[in-house]
Amino acid sequence: MAVGIELERVRRTSGGRVHLTPHVPESGDVVTLCAQTLAAGTYEATEAEADCRNCLRRREDAGRVSSAFFQSDVGAELLQRSLEQARRGRQQQAAASAPSRPKAPAPPARPPAAPRPERQAPAIRELRSRTELRPTFENVYVSPDGVIVRVARGEISHVTFNGPVDVRRRDDVLTVRVGDLVLEFEIR
Numbered sequence: 736m737a738v739g740i741e742l743e744r745v746r747r748t749s750g751g752r753v754h755l756t757p758h759v760p761e762s763g764d765v766v767t768l769c770a771q772t773l774a775a776g777t778y779e780a781t782e783a784e785a786d787c788r789n790c791l792r793r794r795e796d797a798g799r800v801s802s803a804f805f806q807s808d809v810g811a812e813l814l815q816r817s818l819e820q821a822r823r824g825r826q827q828q829a830a831a832s833a834p835s836r837p838k839a840p841a842p843p844a845r846p847p848a849a850p851r852p853e854r855q856a857p858a859i860r861e862l863r864s865r866t867e868l869r870p871t872f873e874n875v876y877v878s879p880d881g882v883i884v885r886v887a888r889g890e891i892s893h894v895t896f897n898g899p900v901d902v903r904r905r906d907d908v909l910t911v912r913v914g915d916l917v918l919e920f921e922i923r
C-alpha cells in the first residue's frame with residue numbers, strides 16, 4: 736500500500752489460515768478482507784504472518800481495502816489513524832535525512848499558495864474551497880487537516896472527520912465546513 740495502511744491479522748481459534756482485517760474488535764463479529772465473517776468468540780488476533788491468499792491478493796487492491804475500512808464501524812477512524820501514522824512515518828524519515836535543526840513550530844494554518852497541478856486532483860462538484868486533496872485510495876482523498884472524502888462519480892459520497900464542523904442552510908444551499916474543506920450541497 737502506497738500509504739502504508741496497517742491491517743491486523745486474525746485467525747479462527749479452531750486454526751486455519753491467518754486473514755487480514757482493518758481491525759480485530761474486542762467483541763462481536765469480524766469481517767476479513769476476503770469477506771468472511773468470523774462470529775464473536777470463534778477468532779483471535781494473531782501476530783502470525785497472514786497466509787490467506789485471497790486476503791493477501793485483496794490487500795493490493797486499494798479499492799477493496801478502503802471499502803473494508805469504510806464498512807467497519809470504527810473504520811473511518813482507523814483509516815484516519817493509519818494515514819496519520821503513515822504521515823508521521825514519512826515526516827520522521829524526512830527529519831532523519833535532513834540536517835538536524837531545531838524543531839519547527841506548528842505549520843501555518845494555510846500552506847503557501849503554490850497550487851502545483853496535481854494530476855489526480857479530483858473534480859468534486861460540491862467542493863468550494865481550494866483545499867489540496869491528496870489521493871489515498873481509489874476515490875478516497877484526504878485533506879491537509881485529515882478530512883477523509885470518498886467520491887463517487889464526481890460527487891461527495893462520504894466525508895469523515897474528527898474535528899470542527901459547521902453546517903449552515905441558506906435557501907436551497909447547505910454549506911458544510913468540515914476542517915479545512917468547504918462543501919456546498921444544493922437541497923431541494
Ligand SMILES: [Zn+2]
Nearest residue numbers: 754769787790
Ligand atoms: Zn482471508
